[in-house]
Amino acid sequence: MFENLQERLGKTLKNISGRGRLTEENIKDTLREVRMALLEADVALPVVRDFVKVVKERAVGAEVTKSLSPGQVFVKIVRQELEKAMGEANEELNLNAQPPAVIMMAGLQGAGKTTSVAKLAKFLTERKKKSVLVVSADVYRPAAIKQLETLATEVKVDFFPSDISQKPVDIANGAIDHAKRKFIDVVILDTAGRLHVDSDMMDEIKALHHAVKPIETLFVVDSMTGQDAANTAKAFDEALPLTGVILTKTDGDARGGAALSIRHITGKPIKFMGVGERTDALEPFHPDRIASRILGMGDVLSLIEEVEMKVDKEQAAKVANKVLKGDGFTLEDFADQLKQMKNMGGMMSMLDKLPGMANLPDSVKDQMGDKSFVQMEAIISSMTMKERIRPEIIKGSRKKRIAAGSGTQVQDVNKLLKQFTQMQKMMKKMKGKGGMMKMMRGMKNMMPPGMMGGPKF
Template sequence: MASALTDKLSRLVKEMRGQARITESNVQDMLREVRMALLEADVALPVVRDFIARVKEKALGQEVLGSLKPGQALVGIVNAELAATMGEGIADINLNAQPPAIILMAGLQGAGKTTTTAKLAKHLIEKRKKKVLTVSGDVYRPAAIEQLKTVTAQAGAEWFPSTPDQKPHDIAVAALDYAKKHYFDVLLVDTAGRLAIDELLMAEIKDLHATLNPVETLFVVDAMQGQDAINTAKAFKEALPLTGIVLTKLDGDSRGGAALSVRQITGAPIKFAGVSEKLDGLEVFDASRHAQRVLGMGDIVALVEQVTKGVDMEAAQKMAEKLKSGDGFDLNDFLAQLQQMKQMGGLSNLMDKLPSEMMAKAGQVDMDKAEREIKRKEGIICSMTLKERKHPALIKATRKKRIADGAGVQVQEVNRLLKEFEQMQTMMKKMKGGGLMKMMKRMGGMKAMKGMMGGGGMPKLPF
């Protein structure tokens, strides 16, 4: 995420922290580097100029010059101004309207509008406990209607049918009428996109806006587009009263310029960020936390949230009770631990939220390879009988050969997994009676994790 910008700013942050005294000369040198880093990251020139001017004004003030640690004070200013550029804190979605609250999704084709509509539906159902209806007004791309139907079902919302021979205006009116009659809290309207901005697109979406009078008009933009994202945002802002922005594909954005520019160019706050292709890969955008990520400070809050969401606390409690009662840790428990790791959103997603210094300490671990290793180990255990999982001591040569064949691996890999299991089993015996929290804390540093990661190891997570 914004890796190029993060790398450059992280180096500057380290240099700034080491400064014993801040002068106008070294502030100018640092700001020149910051300016180049922002421009290379595709941040719009007017945004860069304004950002540099604000940082310079504060950096040469008493706030930094009078500080005992001026380098750290300067880092604080850069962090605060990055957050201010993207909008202060969190801009919550507005649902204060007579139900149904209508949310209009706008943007170009390929930005991820349809998937984002389903992600937002899932978010509103799970986090806001709302009854959600979706409808597609994209009559030019028949696949879009079917796509929305599919992802809406996956999100747990209801889909209102539409066909390519209908007019978007008529579809919207019918969907709104249905939403009112069936007491929906929210109506999400997915609109047509184009490969480029044209008059027909803008006229159509203006008409939809006038017809529906939505409480939120969200502009969905691909963060990887860089300068194109900024130009598109500007055009949509001129056509519609945008209330918020959703940045998609933020996980694949190597330069990070869109997040810094789009807020200031449009004046509309960034409300959500798409951080993975999964339907739960939509985060409420927090400008302060995103600024910390860009500076290479990581996002520990998001990391803890992701891990907490992925961990089945009831299952963890049961395992703690099982260990406490004296029952052994078996291969079913080992399999459950592997599956917990998958539920946390993948190792690479977790690592992305760690501070850059911690990432460096972790070494150049191949996360894709590590995740493949976890899947392979899962396959090996699933090739065992229930009796073998419960009593691993039964697994001798002939059984190992059968398990290896069933999982499509070599016998050596079965041996390796059993050795890792024995290491974890030994650790669990030592923890007998230690309680749930003790077990959870030790999970981050256990030696057996090295095997799961294919020998690369994993940094001890800060929770």
């Protein structure tokens, strides 16, 4: 997400970094570029207009401290205004209600509402330790009810059955009564979507809202629709008292216009964003971290949180101990590391959160893409256990067999073995005094220029 905006703003802000002082004249071109970058990212025009105006007012005559150059002050102002446009801080769900706390999901068809119900249920059970019941009041699409039942089983939460012969209000009340009897903390109610905003749909959802009085009413919207997402959210907000927004499909959105427009147009906070198809691919929306990502400064806090949640610490400790004792790092260990990375959304998802990654050449990004990781996993899976532990025995005929078994070429197998040998050498350097520093120096020599440090604003 935000790749285009990140690239454009990165170049633009670099040009101003050497200024002696900020004046209306010398920031004019930069502001024009910032304006164009935001418009190309499909940010709504009123948002762009207000953003550029405020940045200009704050930048001209801004206090320049000894510790910051004028260019750095300008970047700081842009960052603060990006945060403000998106809501400044993450707003958590309000679950302070007599159980069950009811969360109602609204939105257009195809926005990812049903999937978001399951993702939110998983988030609440795993991170907030709540018991959750999910229910579908979408009586127009039997497939939606079945889909939610399947997802509920996958994320291990209770599902309340419903069918198309029932009225949405009766379904919702039945689920709430069931949750009260079973002492369930939260009920998440999936509602019917339409292909466009229409009065019948709005009347039905208003009646449902009035009947169940949810403590949270979340609007689920596809980020790839850009500023249209903000306009649809506004239409829903006029009909329903929305409490927040879930922005879906952000992993497929290179522009990010929706994230920067929604808060300004609706006044409602983005509470979560969907970052993939997996049921754990839902992240709380932190405007400050997103602003850092847009400016190429990374999002290390989110990366640390992800590692905490998704990495098998026992397995990681086992590998670390093996390396430190000099027991050797095998291809089997390497395969485990690839699986752990996949659990975290893949290499590019991780790199995206590190400072300076926007500066990586496309050729390097391709090598680190998820496609190459899938290929590596397939190659290792085609090896015998003996070959994984002793890769030096993999010669001509074995290479051909492994390539055929993994649907790759012999040169792909050679490439993997070469990368693995380099990794083994680095691991050996970790043994003994100053091992970590030696390994870091080795890594630096292997990396492309500019990768080890962030952008110099």
